[in-house]
Amino acid sequence: MDRRNENILNNIDIWTIGLYIALVIFGWVSIYGASYNFDDSDFWDFSQRFGKQLVWIGCSVVIAAVLLMLDVKIYTTLAYVIYGFFIILLIVTLLVAPDTRGSHSWLVMGPISLQPAEFAKTATCLCLAKYMSSYGFTMKNIRQMVVMCLIIFVPMLIIVAQNETGSALAYLALFLVLYRQGMTGIVLLLGVCAAVFFVVSIRFGATPIVDSIPGENLGMFAIMIMAVVIALSMVYFYYKDKTLVKTISILGVSLFAVGIIVYNYLDVKIKFSYLAYIVVGSLILYLLSQAIRQRKWGYFLISIFVAGSIGFGHVSDYAFNKILQPHQQTRIKVTLGMENDLKKSGYNVNQSMIAIGSGRLTGKGFLQGTQTKLKYVPEQDTDFIFCTVGEEHGFIGTTAVVVGFLALMLRLISLAERQRSLFSRIYGYCVASIIFFHVAINIGMVIGLTPVIGIPLPFFSYGGSSLWSFTILLFIFLRLDASRKEYMME
Amino acid sequence: MINDSNDNRRYTISLIMVAVCLIYIIRLFSIQIVDKSYLEQSQNNAYLRKVIYPSRGLLTDRNGRLIVFNKSAYDIMIVPREARGFDTLAFANTLGITKADFIKRMGIIKRKSGYSPYVPQLFMSQLSDEEYGPVSEKLYKFNGIYVQKRTLREYNYHNAALALGSIGEVSKKQIEADDFYQQGDYAGQNGIELTYEKVLRGEKGEEILLRDSRGRVKGKYEDGKYDKKPVPGKDIELSLDIELQKYGEELMNGKIGSIAAIEPSTGEILALVSSPTYDPSMLVGRKRSANFAALSKDPLKPLFDRPMMAQYPPGSTFKTAQALVLQQEGIITPNTAYGCQHGFHAGALSVGCHGHESPLNLKHSIQHSCNAYYCCGFRSMIDNRKYKNVSEAIDVWKNHIVSLGFGYKLGADVPNEKRGYIPNSSVYNKIYGENRWKGLTIISLSIGQGEVLATPLQIANLGATIANRGYFYTPHLVKKIKGGEIDSSFITRHNSTIDPKYYDVVVEGMELVMISGTGYYSRIDSIAVCGKTGTAENPHGKDHSIFMAFAPKDDPKIAISVVVENSGFGATWAAPIATLMIEKYLKGEIPKRRKHIEQRLLEANLIKE
Numbered sequence A: 001m002d003r004r005n006e007n008i009l010n011n012i013d014i015w016t017i018g019l020y021i022a023l024v025i026f027g028w029v030s031i032y033g034a035s036y037n038f039d040d041s042d043f044w045d046f047s048q049r050f051g052k053q054l055v056w057i058g059c060s061v062v063i064a065a066v067l068l069m070l071d072v073k074i075y076t077t078l079a080y081v082i083y084g085f086f087i088i089l090l091i092v093t094l095l096v097a098p099d100t101r102g103s104h105s106w107l108v109m110g111p112i113s114l115q116p117a118e119f120a121k122t123a124t125c126l127c128l129a130k131y132m133s134s135y136g137f138t139m140k141n142i143r144q145m146v147v148m149c150l151i152i153f154v155p156m157l158i159i160v161a162q163n164e165t166g167s168a169l170a171y172l173a174l175f176l177v178l179y180r181q182g183m184t185g186i187v188l189l190l191g192v193c194a195a196v197f198f199v200v201s202i203r204f205g206a207t208p209i210v211d212s213i214p215g216e217n218l219g220m221f222a223i224m225i226m227a228v229v230i231a232l233s234m235v236y237f238y239y240k241d242k243t244l245v246k247t248i249s250i251l252g253v254s255l256f257a258v259g260i261i262v263y264n265y266l267d268v269k270i271k272f273s274y275l276a277y278i279v280v281g282s283l284i285l286y287l288l289s290q291a292i293r294q295r296k297w298g299y300f301l302i303s304i305f306v307a308g309s310i311g312f313g314h315v316s317d318y319a320f321n322k323i324l325q326p327h328q329q330t331r332i333k334v335t336l337g338m339e340n341d342l343k344k345s346g347y348n349v350n351q352s353m354i355a356i357g358s359g360r361l362t363g364k365g366f367l368q369g370t371q372t373k374l375k376y377v378p379e380q381d382t383d384f385i386f387c388t389v390g391e392e393h394g395f396i397g398t399t400a401v402v403v404g405f406l407a408l409m410l411r412l413i414s415l416a417e418r419q420r421s422l423f424s425r426i427y428g429y430c431v432a433s434i435i436f437f438h439v440a441i442n443i444g445m446v447i448g449l450t451p452v453i454g455i456p457l458p459f460f461s462y463g464g465s466s467l468w469s470f471t472i473l474l475f476i477f478l479r480l481d482a483s484r485k486e487y488m489m490e
Numbered sequence B: 001m002i003n004d005s006n007d008n009r010r011y012t013i014s015l016i017m018v019a020v021c022l023i024y025i026i027r028l029f030s031i032q033i034v035d036k037s038y039l040e041q042s043q044n045n046a047y048l049r050k051v052i053y054p055s056r057g058l059l060t061d062r063n064g065r066l067i068v069f070n071k072s073a074y075d076i077m078i079v080p081r082e083a084r085g086f087d088t089l090a091f092a093n094t095l096g097i098t099k100a101d102f103i104k105r106m107g108i109i110k111r112k113s114g115y116s117p118y119v120p121q122l123f124m125s126q127l128s129d130e131e132y133g134p135v136s137e138k139l140y141k142f143n144g145i146y147v148q149k150r151t152l153r154e155y156n157y158h159n160a161a162l163a164l165g166s167i168g169e170v171s172k173k174q175i176e177a178d179d180f181y182q183q184g185d186y187a188g189q190n191g192i193e194l195t196y197e198k199v200l201r202g203e204k205g206e207e208i209l210l211r212d213s214r215g216r217v218k219g220k221y222e223d224g225k226y227d228k229k230p231v232p233g234k235d236i237e238l239s240l241d242i243e244l245q246k247y248g249e250e251l252m253n254g255k256i257g258s259i260a261a262i263e264p265s266t267g268e269i270l271a272l273v274s275s276p277t278y279d280p281s282m283l284v285g286r287k288r289s290a291n292f293a294a295l296s297k298d299p300l301k302p303l304f305d306r307p308m309m310a311q312y313p314p315g316s317t318f319k320t321a322q323a324l325v326l327q328q329e330g331i332i333t334p335n336t337a338y339g340c341q342h343g344f345h346a347g348a349l350s351v352g353c354h355g356h357e358s359p360l361n362l363k364h365s366i367q368h369s370c371n372a373y374y375c376c377g378f379r380s381m382i383d384n385r386k387y388k389n390v391s392e393a394i395d396v397w398k399n400h401i402v403s404l405g406f407g408y409k410l411g412a413d414v415p416n417e418k419r420g421y422i423p424n425s426s427v428y429n430k431i432y433g434e435n436r437w438k439g440l441t442i443i444s445l446s447i448g449q450g451e452v453l454a455t456p457l458q459i460a461n462l463g464a465t466i467a468n469r470g471y472f473y474t475p476h477l478v479k480k481i482k483g484g485e486i487d488s489s490f491i492t493r494h495n496s497t498i499d500p501k502y503y504d505v506v507v508e509g510m511e512l513v514m515i516s517g518t519g520y521y522s523r524i525d526s527i528a529v530c531g532k533t534g535t536a537e538n539p540h541g542k543d544h545s546i547f548m549a550f551a552p553k554d555d556p557k558i559a560i561s562v563v564v565e566n567s568g569f570g571a572t573w574a575a576p577i578a579t580l581m582i583e584k585y586l587k588g589e590i591p592k593r594r595k596h597i598e599q600r601l602l603e604a605n606l607i608k609e
């Protein structure tokens, strides 16, 4: 080994490597638990998923080693070429891929099937990092903003066309990177609000606020409360206008206190949504008056946000129920885990929560899980692998995994921040964001907090494409980090 | 390391990550530590989902005779994960197989794509009542063995195999195309069983059973609250007259060809014979695949649905259609007469004809099937100055012929229907150059030879159109669906582009065919039959004999086409078969005078060994 390579090995961040190895091993143990069979009769040749995963892990080690050996300059030099190649590959895949349960995302070459969408994430991160670190790039240039968004949305849309909506959504995580690079936080806030309001308005659109009073809409009610809370926080953070916050809070709390008393003790059927409208109305009027009196645009914009949120809630409720076809509605409901019959995804979530819940503090022990074995959840060792952790290793196991991922993400951020090159820093944030999105959505889905979107848990879920793509994503960054002192890349 | 104004955002981002993870840990704490209900649920929460298959819709004929019904069959399923520690030898003995057999079968199961040790796998399929009865008690003792009851088809009549179709295990393609199916399910693979699969199959039911951690069934989940009852498939009343169908198959025995019979007033198919045929029960049960392989290798192609898929030049039967088009275009009237000197002669070109008086008017030209008449008429249409050029003339002609049901699929409810072929101007312009051809160049079209092709069903449909004096309904095999409706396309009247008044003379000509023309030998004394013989030229051997007819002349009840391959002239074989079919359908029996004809036909074997 020459001096340079030796130098790199010395500079590799062992914390990240350690966390990576720990997560991969824990992942393999879980797959083993999910697919292991006790029988050893001579004629039962049981599925060997854990065996195959071992092969994928072996390959990952080789891939990681190769990535660390490569000259660090190729990542910056070839970023656009790699991106272009993957865009073409995604389109080709869309055209030639066989129909696999409705999705056209697998390239089948003999015995090997690969999902280019998984690897395209790395390409997109490299490309985005290269573009945003290029000389003269600024968040204020509209043309550059458009190109930046295109870099993210083009692969995303192709993947949506491949019918892999889950994989495509992961690209949204890159907006965290844009935020770090100076994009206003409002975009992030509005994006999250839109997603949450949409889900809430559909999921609770037909639920009454109080069981005994039909005709009211819990979804809308929740959106109003959330909008008011967010608006008040903004007023507090930007203008420190304690009077406004206090006034509206007191108004809201007292109105509802009176409402609940009247409802409970006087048995009057109050429309709680009217109370919410009173609060929202007063807030908007107050904001507008502040905007005029103090000549501050911000108040006006916040009042727009409140009104817009209510409007958005109504529009998405209307669009969902009146414009979409029944089969489209069903598809969205299934994605949101609302089809609670025993057959659809609602069943899977219910089952996975039972499996996790039955693990208690310490779990049933390695290979002792019955829930994850006896009953049939199709994605037992892929999207729902976290169940096995919960059942066999209990709260200690699940917390360890969550903390492990958190440690990895925080470590990646701290590595990113110590880079001298902007390219490396942006790329590092890309890696952390993508891992964060996957972990948040996957675990959230399994414990019933987020919609059922089929994306793998990094390093855990069974499958070569997923493991390799995360390995590549991570080790390119480790390679960049190892050279942080040698190269000033710009 | 790089200074920028957004440095503090690293903390915001970190904070978001920490917050999400914290929420998840709290949630996990509540699920795993606080809430004890999940543990309870887990203890009685291993499901066995048992599919309950609906019974498939029955098929009856137009007179209510039951043709196809169901019988039970039992699939032995194994859940490998649960089939622990049982006596393999005893299990094999129970089913009457060897232990080696057992190991082999398990090997095959495990190599199937989509194999999972947790879901029931098909171990042995379609045990009959007799086979299953004795072992049912013993099977209970084996862990992980389930019996799946299914329905197979059984036949009261061993006829109409291709029209009825059969059911078979679903292909990978069918599973991917339709969520309804799972591996090992059965679905219609051809014929009515395929076309009306969604009507016949019903809806699956499901029973959810609880199991303990060792896989033993403990009872119904929540007292069957989530169980779903199967919805049986809808019964179908076919338009077939199964006795007529059977008679047709007997008449066609020993011959290659087809019979298509239609009720003109509705388009309902009365009989659809493809010969040689086979017994539909050959394709049921475990012998299905072996029999299917044997049938597909048979050089006489019994799996080829001749009335729907065979395409022949319609020969002289096509002259009736020509007579209609020529009248509509004003080229001829019923009184137009053309001379015939043993055929049509123009320069070097000659189309021969047989001896008959000359000249003939339209009615008699049909009666004697005069080639010269139609060559002259067709030529004067194509070369007529009233059209811009020959291309326009042939396209006008083509549109009329298409309106009579030729050239495109009729849209019957039998899969794989072929469309036949009617050429248009671009075909000839491509061969001869833009308008560098004339009536003489394509003269063989006039007598139904040359480029034109028709299926036997289309020829029968022409008979129905003439019988109706100008319209037809799309031929179809299904008369009624119990609790459903038949496709609206089957009750939509298709009018031809020929004025109804031009049909009468063609009908009279066809009547003369039977009274004193080419069909005389096959006449029926008590029924006014209208017919037309035809001969399809066969470049590969002896010509095909064709006959098209309908009866009675007024208020027709049946229109029919018969094709007997390699049998020569239409009058010899096809015509008597057609009139026997008509007589059988309208009278129910064959009178003494014609018994010897029936006998001759039943016994004739025209297939060379």
Ligand SMILES: [Zn+2]
Residues within 6 Å of the ligand: B357, B364, B367, B368
């Ligand atoms: Zn005559």
Ligand SMILES: [Zn+2]
Residues within 6 Å of the ligand: B340, B342, B343, B353, B354, B356, B369, B370, B371, B372, B373
């Ligand atoms: Zn003649």
